Amino acid sequence: MPLTVAQKIISEHLVSEKMISGEEIIISIDQTLTQDATGTMVYLQLEALGVNKIKTKKSVAYIDHNTLQTGPENADDHLYIQTVAKKYGIYFSKPGNGICHQVHLERFAVPGETLLGSDSHTPTAGGMGMLAIGAGGVDVAVAMAQGEYHFTMPKIVKVNLTGRLNPWASAKDIILELLKRLTVKGGVGKIFEYAGEGVKNLSIPQRATITNMGAELGATTSIFPSDEITFEFLKAQKREKDYLEIQADEGAIYDEEIEIDLSQLEPLAACPHSPDKVVPISSIKNIKVDQVIIGSCTNSSYSDLVKVARILEDKTIAEHVSLAIAPGSKQVLAMLAQNGTLASLIMSGARILECACGPCIGMGQSPPTNSVSLRTFNRNFKGRSGTLSAKVYLVSPEVAAASAITGYLTDPRGFGLKDYSEIKMPKTFLINDNMIIASANNYEEVEVIRGPNIKPFPLGKPLLSKIQGKVLIKVGDNITTDHIMPSPAKLLPYRSNIPYLSNYCLTPCDENFPKRAKANKGGFIVGGANYGQGSSREHAALVPLYLGIKAVLAKSFARIHQANLVNNGIIPLVFENPEDYDDINEMDELLIKDAISQVKGKMIKVRNLAKGKEYRMILDITPRQREILIQGGLLNTIRLKENTND
Numbered sequence: 001m002p003l004t005v006a007q008k009i010i011s012e013h014l015v016s017e018k019m020i021s022g023e024e025i026i027i028s029i030d031q032t033l034t035q036d037a038t039g040t041m042v043y044l045q046l047e048a049l050g051v052n053k054i055k056t057k058k059s060v061a062y063i064d065h066n067t068l069q070t071g072p073e074n075a076d077d078h079l080y081i082q083t084v085a086k087k088y089g090i091y092f093s094k095p096g097n098g099i100c101h102q103v104h105l106e107r108f109a110v111p112g113e114t115l116l117g118s119d120s121h122t123p124t125a126g127g128m129g130m131l132a133i134g135a136g137g138v139d140v141a142v143a144m145a146q147g148e149y150h151f152t153m154p155k156i157v158k159v160n161l162t163g164r165l166n167p168w169a170s171a172k173d174i175i176l177e178l179l180k181r182l183t184v185k186g187g188v189g190k191i192f193e194y195a196g197e198g199v200k201n202l203s204i205p206q207r208a209t210i211t212n213m214g215a216e217l218g219a220t221t222s223i224f225p226s227d228e229i230t231f232e233f234l235k236a237q238k239r240e241k242d243y244l245e246i247q248a249d250e251g252a253i254y255d256e257e258i259e260i261d262l263s264q265l266e267p268l269a270a271c272p273h274s275p276d277k278v279v280p281i282s283s284i285k286n287i288k289v290d291q292v293i294i295g296s297c298t299n300s301s302y303s304d305l306v307k308v309a310r311i312l313e314d315k316t317i318a319e320h321v322s323l324a325i326a327p328g329s330k331q332v333l334a335m336l337a338q339n340g341t342l343a344s345l346i347m348s349g350a351r352i353l354e355c356a357c358g359p360c361i362g363m364g365q366s367p368p369t370n371s372v373s374l375r376t377f378n379r380n381f382k383g384r385s386g387t388l389s390a391k392v393y394l395v396s397p398e399v400a401a402a403s404a405i406t407g408y409l410t411d412p413r414g415f416g417l418k419d420y421s422e423i424k425m426p427k428t429f430l431i432n433d434n435m436i437i438a439s440a441n442n443y444e445e446v447e448v449i450r451g452p453n454i455k456p457f458p459l460g461k462p463l464l465s466k467i468q469g470k471v472l473i474k475v476g477d478n479i480t481t482d483h484i485m486p487s488p489a490k491l492l493p494y495r496s497n498i499p500y501l502s503n504y505c506l507t508p509c510d511e512n513f514p515k516r517a518k519a520n521k522g523g524f525i526v527g528g529a530n531y532g533q534g535s536s537r538e539h540a541a542l543v544p545l546y547l548g549i550k551a552v553l554a555k556s557f558a559r560i561h562q563a564n565l566v567n568n569g570i571i572p573l574v575f576e577n578p579e580d581y582d583d584i585n586e587m588d589e590l591l592i593k594d595a596i597s598q599v600k601g602k603m604i605k606v607r608n609l610a611k612g613k614e615y616r617m618i619l620d621i622t623p624r625q626r627e628i629l630i631q632g633g634l635l636n637t638i639r640l641k642e643n644t645n646d
């Protein structure tokens with residue numbers, strides 16, 4: 001049977017029997033990645049699993065999210081990750097080496113292999129023809145321990161690209177166009193597979209920009225074929241031995257098809273406060289810009305920054321603009337420094353930041369009150385920049401650079417700016433992996449260092465037959481994990497300290513929620529559509545678990561968050577009748593009778609004791625996940641199995 005690129009990789013890694021969309025499949029995992037903000041939990045969970053050897057071909061622990069180290073907490077976490085990585089034979093990418101996804105693309109991603117990462121933008125490696133999926137921490141820990149990942153086989157959407165981008169239109173505009181058409185929930189349960197003659201006109205960093213932001217569609221992953229452009233990139237990284245050609249077979253069958261004519265695209269912007277509020281920049285007039293930031297795993301490659309340098313060459317940025325640039329990796333920064341390009345950036349007035357996530361996760365560079373900030377990032381959720389009143393627009397590096405010069409959100413076409421079209425991908429990249437520590441598995445000898453910031457994480461308890469409690473909060477549609485567990489500079493250092501974080505859970509929606517949850521000894525959360533969109537952070541489930549949340553009732557869930565809830569023993573329930581959402585009020589008392597037997601089925605009855613009504617809720621999860629809920633979480637389930645096998 002003719003197969004698509006994704007189907008080929010899945011079928012080569014299939015551990016379970018069949019590949020039927022909508023059904024649970026198990027695939028073997030070749031590589032994993034973690035970053036520091038999710039990594040401490042992953043490695044604590046790996047330790048809790050009690051294995052002394054990992055089963056993946058390569059696993060990499062990156063330090064990139066919190067590199068500010070404003071107190072000892074993060075340095076402590078880094079040390080923990082570094083020592084635990086050494087114990088298990090996991091590569092350790094030191095702080096300053098770069099953003100996990102950029103470095104992974106440069107140094108580790110392999111076409112045709114599978115990658116599971118504890119970060120939602122792991123699909124960046126899909127730009128290289130790798131099946132790369134973002135997941136919650138415990139799924140990544142289990143993938144390291146058992147070499148496998150369970151998920152629901154998605155539908156495959158063919159995105160047929162035709163034509164060639166016009167000057168000043170960019171890869172960012174391709175994915176913004178898709179977000180405009182499909183919205184932040186349009187990709188749930190789907191893999192976006194790029195095809196068509198337009199693919200040949202996109203470099204690997206451009207493809208990676210697109211697959212990176214497929215996460216904003218809610219997609220399981222996005223993938224490009226692996227072709228001669230992939231080969232040239234790998235060769236330039238001195239990794240041509242990793243090359244494997246992968247093309248979709250003639251006649252491959254896709255579940256859906258979308259057409260994008262690249263020549264029709266113009267510069268676009270995602271307006272505050274959602275990546276799908278996309279409009280052409282030509283339609284926006286007179287927006288004065290206070291801050292411009294270029295970087296993040298979406299747009300911080302060498303070619304992105306060379307273009308920016310060309311546009312800024314011999315220019316000075318507007319007086320009222322603060323421009324900051326965070327190169328994606330040490331390789332990118334070193335190359336800019338070596339060939340003098342960095343000087344153009346510095347001379348224009350840019351502030352050069354460390355190679356890390358930095359402002360993208362609110363670690364520094366929070367913009368002024370009520371300001372406008374243009375960013376080349378992938379998320380502009382309210383408050384994520386660290387300034388609640390700021391208006392963040394997501395744009396391409398070209399638009400960001402042009403706007404830094406003019407001081408207004410600028411459509412760069414016809415502006416007389418320097419042309420960058422002749423800039424080509426480098427024939428060779430500057431390669432020096434001395435910030436990646438490759439450690440042999442040294443399990444017996446290595447001492448793991450645990451600073452005082454590392455606290456035990458909560459474990460779910462086996463499901464009780466009666467679940468009763470109050471609705472502690474009712475929120476609307478598209479609630480992000482940044483709402484559920486905010487991560488600004490003040491909180492990111494406490495990712496290893498769930499009790500501390502619990503004081504901030506859902507506070508962007510209601511600052512009294514944590515107090516109310518504690519006073520009532522837990523209860524229920526009610527949400528709208530696409531609840532839990534955005535990041536993979538498991539903390540958005542671990543912290544509610546700590547607060548005693550038993551179930552979340554919503555109109556629909558984002559993929560990773562739904563899995564994180566189940567993995568931590570919280571029941572994700574979907575309204576069969578969306579109108580029942582309107583019927584529920586905060587502090588209504590809910591009751592789930594015979595929970596253990598109900599969880600075994602697809603339909604769960606929830607009584608609202610305050611209203612004397614009963615709601616039919618759908619529990620659309622796999623048989624394995626039902627077992628996980630009954631045991632009170634994935635770790636409990638695995639341990640139980642091991643004890644029974646002993």
Ligand code: MIC
Pocket residue numbers: 037038065118119120121361379487534535536537
């Ligand atoms: C993000 O971009 O939201 C993050 C911060 O990288 C998260 C991971 C985290 O919260 O640690 C993600 O994308 O999964």
Ligand code: SF4
Pocket residue numbers: 065099119121296297298356357360361377378
């Ligand atoms: Fe880091 Fe931002 Fe990318 Fe998340 S989206 S991995 S915070 S650069």
